[in-house]
Amino acid sequence: MAKSPGFWFFTGDWMKDPELRFCSIFARGLLADLLCILFEANEQGYASNPDGTARTDEQIVDAVSGGSQAEKLAALAELEKSGVLSRDSRGVLFSRRIARLAELSKTRKQNGSKGGSKRQANFKQNTKLIASMSISNHET
Numbered sequence: 001m002a003k004s005p006g007f008w009f010f011t012g013d014w015m016k017d018p019e020l021r022f023c024s025i026f027a028r029g030l031l032a033d034l035l036c037i038l039f040e041a042n043e044q045g046y047a048s049n050p051d052g053t054a055r056t057d058e059q060i061v062d063a064v065s066g067g068s069q070a071e072k073l074a075a076l077a078e079l080e081k082s083g084v085l086s087r088d089s090r091g092v093l094f095s096r097r098i099a100r101l102a103e104l105s106k107t108r109k110q111n112g113s114k115g116g117s118k119r120q121a122n123f124k125q126n127t128k129l130i131a132s133m134s135i136s137n138h139e140t
Helices: 011-016 025-040 057-062 069-081 096-113 118-139
Strands: none
Touching (some): 057 069
């Protein structure tokens, strides 16, 4: 299955998150671009190098056009300080939402590869239940 061409942008979260609302307009603009970059990353949701190590803040902000590097570094620090973006145990910057959605997608893909539908699973379960009831009725 191919990678999804896009991700859900939760407008309610964007508009109602108090920590994000207190960030500067520049930081929010940087975040919008970073979310797109993090979604397209090999390790979806994470700003990691191909070998899994952390990218530097300079590498991260240089991937976004506009503004000076100093402005973008300050905006990135602002987003981290407010808890909008996080770092994992490796020190890799990541979006909790995109990482969570990527994990959900992976789980759904694995489950879907097993085949069948909920209706089929219920039918099989009911068939087993009826068969076991039938056997126990004959034993009495």
